[in-house]
Amino acid sequence: MTVQVGILGATGAVGQRLVQLLAPHDDFELAALTASSASAGELYRDAAKWRVDAPIPDHVAEMTVTETDPDAVPDDVDLLFSSLPSSVGAEVEPAFCEAGYVVSSNSSNARMADDVPLVIPEINAGHLDLLEVQREERGWDGALVKNPNCSTITFVPTLAALADAGYELERVHVSTLQAVSGAGYDGVSSMEIIDNAVPHIGGEEGKLETESRKLLGEFDGVSLTEHDVGVSASCNRIPTIDGHLENVWVEAAEELTPADAVDAMASYPSLDLPSSPETLIHVFDEPDRPQPRLDRTVGGGMAVAAGGFQESTFGLQYNCLAHNTIRGAAGASVLNGELLRSEGYL
Numbered sequence: 001m002t003v004q005v006g007i008l009g010a011t012g013a014v015g016q017r018l019v020q021l022l023a024p025h026d027d028f029e030l031a032a033l034t035a036s037s038a039s040a041g042e043l044y045r046d047a048a049k050w051r052v053d054a055p056i057p058d059h060v061a062e063m064t065v066t067e068t069d070p071d072a073v074p075d076d077v078d079l080l081f082s083s084l085p086s087s088v089g090a091e092v093e094p095a096f097c098e099a100g101y102v103v104s105s106n107s108s109n110a111r112m113a114d115d116v117p118l119v120i121p122e123i124n125a126g127h128l129d130l131l132e133v134q135r136e137e138r139g140w141d142g143a144l145v146k147n148p149n150c151s152t153i154t155f156v157p158t159l160a161a162l163a164d165a166g167y168e169l170e171r172v173h174v175s176t177l178q179a180v181s182g183a184g185y186d187g188v189s190s191m192e193i194i195d196n197a198v199p200h201i202g203g204e205e206g207k208l209e210t211e212s213r214k215l216l217g218e219f220d221g222v223s224l225t226e227h228d229v230g231v232s233a234s235c236n237r238i239p240t241i242d243g244h245l246e247n248v249w250v251e252a253a254e255e256l257t258p259a260d261a262v263d264a265m266a267s268y269p270s271l272d273l274p275s276s277p278e279t280l281i282h283v284f285d286e287p288d289r290p291q292p293r294l295d296r297t298v299g300g301g302m303a304v305a306a307g308g309f310q311e312s313t314f315g316l317q318y319n320c321l322a323h324n325t326i327r328g329a330a331g332a333s334v335l336n337g338e339l340l341r342s343e344g345y346l
């Protein structure tokens with residue numbers, strides 16, 4: 001049975017990627033598109049300044065955008081993908097959940113709430129059962145699940161592979177080189193970023209530091225205990241369009257050689273959800289890969305790429321990369337939607 005789905009914030013950078021991924025989806029039928037009051041009432045083709053490098057799917061172009069309000073979304077829609085600014089998400093996502101909709105959200109609001117699962121399906125699918133606690137505590141018929149920040153999604157799968165192979169992670173430092181699409185279409189002006197790098201992305205470092213510990217934590221059926229690894233991050237915006245590249249240093253309790261890390265990451269399993277990449281972590285032998293322009297579409301943009309493994313004074317060092325609006329945002333949300341469906345939450 002096809003599930004009727006909608007997108008909250010359908011006209012933005014992530015919303016457009018969601019349209020691209022959901023329009024041809026075999027299990028989901030796109031039945032609702034919402035945005036701000038400025039776009040409500042317009043055809044999608046007029047409301048969205050389409051910037052995805054493929055045409056707007058014809059049937060979506062002719063859909064009418066509505067207000068982002070539970071009363072404006074048809075009752076037979078079961079699942080909503082949210083790509084709203086976090087301030088808007090904080091206000092409206094709970095209202096949709098209360099009205100009975102299941103929301104798979106990209107927005108940063110509530111990611112760290114005790115009863116909100118923050119999920120990367122290949123890493124911590126079991127955390128989804130936190131929804132039982134959430135429904136009980138909040139009295140919702142609907143539910144709220146989050147995917148992490150795009151730069152968190154890029155490096156946490158590599159840490160999960162090391163932890164899964166038995167390494168006790170003690171300290172991690174990550175330095176990011178983040179693409180401009182991560183800030184949304186109106187995020188960074190060309191005068192600011194061309195011929196430049198900006199060593200500050202407001203609030204980003206804290207997200208990497210806290211979300212990673214939640215994702216790697218243990219859920220015992222009642223509450224979630226975060227992983228005690230210490231994570232420190234420094235975040236930089238650079239003039240690439242898509243694809244966040246990250247330099248990572250990992251200190252483990254045991255000896256962790258580059259060859260051990262390559263084995264752990266290359267063999268870390270993917271899932272068989274419709275949007276899962278065949279291989280989750282694509283390991284490059286070449287020391288100068290991965291690179292954003294060359295490697296952001298590995299696994300259809302749903303895989304993580306890693307390379308440049310070497311020993312350093314501060315433990316193992318390597319680089320990783322993921323497509324920030326696909327694996328890091330829209331694709332992550334769709335994958336969570338597929339997990340919600342396969343686990344019977346719709």
Ligand SMILES: NC(=O)c1ccc[n+]([C@@H]2O[C@H](COP(=O)([O-])OP(=O)(O)OC[C@H]3O[C@@H](n4cnc5c(N)ncnc54)[C@H](OP(=O)(O)O)[C@@H]3O)[C@@H](O)[C@H]2O)c1
Nearest residue numbers: 009011012013014035036039083086107150182184185329
């Ligand atoms: N870009 C990324 O790589 C990325 C990665 C991970 C997570 N995220 C998160 O995903 C969310 C969306 O990011 P984005 O880059 O797609 O932003 P964006 O390009 O600015 O798009 C924002 C969307 O929200 C709508 N919107 C704005 N204000 C609204 C309001 N008051 N009521 C209802 N709808 C409203 C906009 O509609 P109008 O067109 O009508 O203004 C648009 O559809 C953010 O929370 C962001 O932090 C982004």
